[in-house]
Amino acid sequence: TPSEAAVLAQLKNMWRAAPSVVKLWVDAVDACHGPWPGVGCALTDNPTIQAPCFILNVNCTVVSLKIPNGNLTGEIPLILAGLSSLQHLDLRGNLLKGRVPPELLDSFPSLSFLDLSLNYFTGTIPQAQNATFEYDTWTKNCFSSDNSCELAPQMRPIADCRRETSLQLQPCDSWTRKHLLLLIVIVLICPLTVIAILSAIAIYYWRSRSQQAAHFWQNRSPLRAPDVEATPQRSVCKQFTHQELHTATNSFHHNCLLGAGTTGIVYRGKLDDGTNVAVKQLDTRNSGMLINDEFWNEVKVRGAIRHPNVVTLRGFSKGLGGCDPMLVCEYMPNGSVLDALLSDSTPLRWPRRYSIAHGAAVGLEYLHEHCRPPIIHGNLKPSNILLDRDFTARVGHFGSVRVAKVSQRAVVTTLGFVDPEYGVTGKLTEKSDVFSYGMLLLVLVSGRRMLESHPSGKPQLLTWMQLLAKAELAELIDPRLEGNFDKHEVSLCAQIVLLCTRIQPELRPSMSEVRRILEGTMPVPISGSLDTPVSSSHTSFVSMSHFSGSYYGSSDCL
């Protein structure tokens, strides 16, 4: 019919480029009257009779269209509906895609054979109203399997349905690519995301645990040493320029002055990153300190020390070009034990004093027994025990610290707290620090400076020691405590003072023993409970004791 001729002409035009039988369709000849491969005709009057219309020269109609494996592309053309007499449609093995509209199938009332397999059709398998098609019609396409099992029972036994469906409706290329991408996401990205989330949770958990641990330690009874092994030991000691420290301390402004000692002046400062620090300007001219390469090497070693009871050294400046060398330490907001003891406003209560005694013992134990080589402080005294925000005692100011066993030369020490043995041998040992610790404890209990005289007018240290030896504790104890103290703890401290200040260094306890006595996990050694402490010959040291004043800077320092 003319309409069929028009449809075929359009199809030819559409699929002209494809290497299929369509290429052989000849325009000049009617499809049913010439050699149009793939196009089959039958008598219009009786379409069941297929005939060579071009020979018989009778009216014919198109009843079959067979263009298999022709590389036809695009969607299935809806103009096919114009071939309404089609009984046989075979488009298998092409590259057709998109949906197959059921209306199209309904427009072929006589269609008895349909093969659309091996294409890229998508969507659901269309159901024609008047016909059911062989199951193979649809296979090897990209149909979703949504309705495949609804259709399958009409054609196959139910048992075969799912198996056949899943076998036949194979994924095609485009499907595979999409799912490959999905697989990559699942296999690679998802695990990475999960790992990242888990790591974040682990880090958060670890941080909060360590913060909790730190908080716990600060708030708990002082009678437990922190886990020193967990303390990081990587040196973060930085070499600052003079200019950096000049800026940090507001040009060493007097408002930033924290205090002055025998070895220099201490200023409060603020680094670029906002950290508060204490900057000690070393007075090499008057202190007799020997600042050489060995000193700086020791300073760097100290930069690696991290312990909750030791002030961290943040850095140094070598003081080149005529500038003073400087040490940069953590800033301790509550100043030194000396400051706290002498504070006019609030006397240091006994539990805090005992906690300070314990903290200082733990810090010293760490320096002596956990550092390799051991570190001798060499200048332990109340102004060198600093108090952090929570009043935890931190052993500070290592200005004269020397590596153990090589302390052959004179170092700056503070008389009154220094081991009498040092006066004889000129050598500092761990036991020199133990002696100084004993004196520190005496100051904590009595609340008095080393220079202060006893009301009797007798030389200070001897008087206090005699009181201790006679166990006349009541007279020794700081009156500012107003009787609010733990008698057992005070008695323990008194006995530790006696042990630590024994003349023979080898009879003095180690700092770990001191710590354990304070914690109550070790009894006081009986032999030395009230042994003879330092003799009166030592008083000469006492009377020369140096007091370091401290001037707390006003708030407009920085």
Ligand SMILES: Nc1ncnc2c1ncn2[C@@H]1O[C@H](COP(=O)(O)OP(=O)(O)OP(=O)(O)O)[C@@H](O)[C@H]1O
């Ligand atoms: N890190 C710090 N944080 C806060 N204040 C500090 C710090 N270091 C020192 N100070 C303050 O500065 C004062 C003087 O400290 P410095 O260490 O110079 O004195 P010293 O120990 O008496 O003397 P030296 O150790 O030189 O014999 C301390 O008493 C304290 O008040």
